[in-house]
Amino acid sequence: MERRLYRxxxxxxxxxxxxxxxxxxxxxxxxxxxxxxxxxxxxxxxxLGAVRFGSDDSGLRLGRARLAVTQPLGELFSAHLDASVFDxxxxxxLGVTEAYLFFRPYPRAGYRFRLKAGGFYPPVSxxxxxxxxxxxxxxxxxxxDSWLAVEVRTIGLEGQLEWLGTRTGHAFDLGxxxxxFGWNDRAGVMVASNGFVLTDRQTPLFGRLGQPGVKPxxxxxxxxxxxxxxxxxxxLEARYLDRAVLRVLRYDxxxxxxQADTVSHVLAWETRFTxxxxxxxxxxxxxxxxxxxxxDTTIAPQSMTLNWPFQAQFALLSKRFGRNTLSARYDRFxxxxxxxxxxxxxxxxxxxxxxxxxxxxxxxxxxxCVRVVSSSxxxxxxxxxxxxxxxxxxxxxxxxxxxxxx
Amino acid sequence: MRPPARASRSRSAAxxxxxxxxxxxxxxxxRPAAAxxxxxxxxxxxxxxxxxxxxxVRPLEGSPRHAAPVHVVMDQVNRSFAPDLLVIPVGSTVExxxxxxxxxxxxxxxxxxxxxxxxxxxxxxxxxHFDQPGVITLGCNIHDEMLAYLLVTDAPWYGRTSxxxxxxxxxxxxxxxxxxxxxxxxDNEVDLRRELTVADADRAELTLRLSRxxxxxxxxxxxxxxxx
Numbered sequence: 001m002e003r004r005l006y007r008x009x010x011x012x013x014x015x016x017x018x019x020x021x022x023x024x025x026x027x028x029x030x031x032x033x034x035x036x037x038x039x040x041x042x043x044x045x046x047x048l049g050a051v052r053f054g055s056d057d058s059g060l061r062l063g064r065a066r067l068a069v070t071q072p073l074g075e076l077f078s079a080h081l082d083a084s085v086f087d088x089x090x091x092x093x094l095g096v097t098e099a100y101l102f103f104r105p106y107p108r109a110g111y112r113f114r115l116k117a118g119g120f121y122p123p124v125s126x127x128x129x130x131x132x133x134x135x136x137x138x139x140x141x142x143x144x145d146s147w148l149a150v151e152v153r154t155i156g157l158e159g160q161l162e163w164l165g166t167r168t169g170h171a172f173d174l175g176x177x178x179x180x181f182g183w184n185d186r187a188g189v190m191v192a193s194n195g196f197v198l199t200d201r202q203t204p205l206f207g208r209l210g211q212p213g214v215k216p217x218x219x220x221x222x223x224x225x226x227x228x229x230x231x232x233x234x235x236l237e238a239r240y241l242d243r244a245v246l247r248v249l250r251y252d253x254x255x256x257x258x259q260a261d262t263v264s265h266v267l268a269w270e271t272r273f274t275x276x277x278x279x280x281x282x283x284x285x286x287x288x289x290x291x292x293x294x295x296d297t298t299i300a301p302q303s304m305t306l307n308w309p310f311q312a313q314f315a316l317l318s319k320r321f322g323r324n325t326l327s328a329r330y331d332r333f334x335x336x337x338x339x340x341x342x343x344x345x346x347x348x349x350x351x352x353x354x355x356x357x358x359x360x361x362x363x364x365x366x367x368x369c370v371r372v373v374s375s376s377x378x379x380x381x382x383x384x385x386x387x388x389x390x391x392x393x394x395x396x397x398x399x400x401x402x403x404x405x406x
Numbered sequence: 407m408r409p410p411a412r413a414s415r416s417r418s419a420a421x422x423x424x425x426x427x428x429x430x431x432x433x434x435x436x437r438p439a440a441a442x443x444x445x446x447x448x449x450x451x452x453x454x455x456x457x458x459x460x461x462x463v464r465p466l467e468g469s470p471r472h473a474a475p476v477h478v479v480m481d482q483v484n485r486s487f488a489p490d491l492l493v494i495p496v497g498s499t500v501e502x503x504x505x506x507x508x509x510x511x512x513x514x515x516x517x518x519x520x521x522x523x524x525x526x527x528x529x530x531x532x533x534x535h536f537d538q539p540g541v542i543t544l545g546c547n548i549h550d551e552m553l554a555y556l557l558v559t560d561a562p563w564y565g566r567t568s569x570x571x572x573x574x575x576x577x578x579x580x581x582x583x584x585x586x587x588x589x590x591x592x593d594n595e596v597d598l599r600r601e602l603t604v605a606d607a608d609r610a611e612l613t614l615r616l617s618r619x620x621x622x623x624x625x626x627x628x629x630x631x632x633x634x
Contacts, residue, residue, distance in 0.1 A: 023509065023525070025508060025509075072525055075524045075525055106511075106513045106522055106547055108515055109515055110515065129632045130629075130631060131631050136632060167543045168543070171592075242624050242625055243625070281628075285627060358629075404506075404508045406507060
């Protein structure tokens with residue numbers, strides 16, 4: 001009798017696995033790079049380089065190895081998991097960049113509601129719209145999106161309500177978004193210690209920045225809860241047909257800057273920002289994006305209040321023709337501070353030019369050049385020049401396969 | 407016995423006339439003698455032809471007529487509906503197979519027909535019956551960019567303008583209302599409606615020039631993997 005029950009249970013499990021695997025959408029990709037760079041060491045190596053790969057990284061590198069799985073759970077829920085290997089400098093080689101449950105009831109009477117719970121990106125980027133929060137225009141993200149990739153993530157709940165005007169005879173859709181989150185009390189460490197960078201490395205949910213024992217980041221963990229106070233954001237989105245998207249978001253992690261973690265004694269960073277962006281797409285493969293982000297981050301150890309206001313903006317122009325995509329982007333970024341000796345102050349701009357060629361659904365080739373010119377007080381303190389120009393060239397080959405890639 | 411013979415001749419003449427009349431009536435039923443070709447042309451404000459606009463024609467007098475229901479297929483290929491617009495008479499059925507390797511979840515919240523086809527691939531659902539006239543907007547709850555329209559009409563004559571911007575139909579002489587619809591038109595409904603009399607000619611023409619340019623067509627060359 002017992003054996004029969006075991007057999008039945010085994011059969012049921014096998015049936016469930018078979019059923020699940022049929023419905024599961026998955027994607028696997030490997031992105032390798034040939035890099036030549038004259039940049040300072042990257043933040044993961046304890047340096048203040050403004051790009052992902054420093055001069056020591058020149059040669060063959062792993063861009064990203066990625067596994068993504070989407071599993072429908074019943075009719076209206078689904079679970080998403082995005083795991084990646086970027087390099088071997090993090091605590092563990094494989095990390096999860098996003099993992100969340102998604103609730104999407106059917107739209108009713110012209111309105112659509114969506115709810116996400118887990119770890120994911122807040123709705124800021126207009127550039128990173130490809131699978132795995134990647135940009136279809138360039139390899140390296142803008143300074144704004146690089147910062148989000150490094151130390152901003154919603155670990156909590158996000159609700160979105162949209163009025164679907166385009167489905168009811170109008171030219172516009174309008175949406176409001178609200179998020180409540182924890183475990184992001186360390187957002188701001190990177191911008192105040194290293195400043196803005198242009199990278200495509202996304203910190204995993206249990207990842208760290210830099211290396212333990214190496215200043216300035218000292219292996220900081222951006223996704224920590226210190227003061228047990230939830231952060232929040234609210235945003236608006238307007239769309240004109242499928243041609244233009246305007247997105248505005250106000251974010252405040254509501255961290256108490258006087259608090260420190262009881263175990264590691266690291267401080268909570270109160271980080272607030274506003275972002276606004278517009279993406280316009282036209283016939284013949286043209287895309288233009290402009291985005292601005294401004295905010296500040298504060299710590300208040302021992303009755304001192306140290307504050308770093310920061311701003312970043314970029315303009316991107318891209319043209320797609322057949323399987324080719326040519327893009328150019330100009331970034332500007334700056335960090336000011338009231339800290340002693342202007343610790344963390346930075347000012348810079350960057351040019352990025354990229355050519356992407358999609359051979360088919362599986363193979364993508366890319367060539368990109370990023371040139372960053374920046375002044376950095378911290379770099380000068382480390383014995384570097386006050387003003388530096390860093391150039392990084394990357395040749396990328398990516399192979400992807402998956403349930404929807406044919 | 408001539409009179410009877412005469413009577414017999416007149417009877418046979420009457421029978422022949424009756425047969426002729428019946429034939430004429432039959433002919434009239436098949437193709438009315440008093441019919442004409444109605445040609446409707448649609449132009450943008452700058453005079454260019456507008457292809458794909460839906461034209462419906464209803465008689466304003468006589469007993470109401472309807473077109474016979476049809477059975478059609480709207481497929482899903484490469485995360486798009488194919489075709490993305492169908493005009494069907496009231497009472498028609500539409501099948502929504504999914505030819506993609508990914509699942510779709512089709513819905514309509516339009517008042518003319520609310521329905522949902524939960525997550526599926528292939529052809530698991532029976533055709534959907536459309537018994538109310540109106541515009542039905544279709545979407546996929548997984549892929550928000552997917553969009554298609556069904557126009558369910560009670561008009562006896564309907565169709566879409568050709569590449570040259572025109573549509574034509576054989577209609578009996580009479581008084582008609584011609585209406586135009588297209589998901590991208592910005593003119594108001596009254597401006598897209600005309601009344602006309604088709605009489606005393608074998609061809610009637612109506613040219614409708616829009617007062618406002620239509621909205622731009624959806625972008626079609628974006629990779630399907632993008633999050634819109």
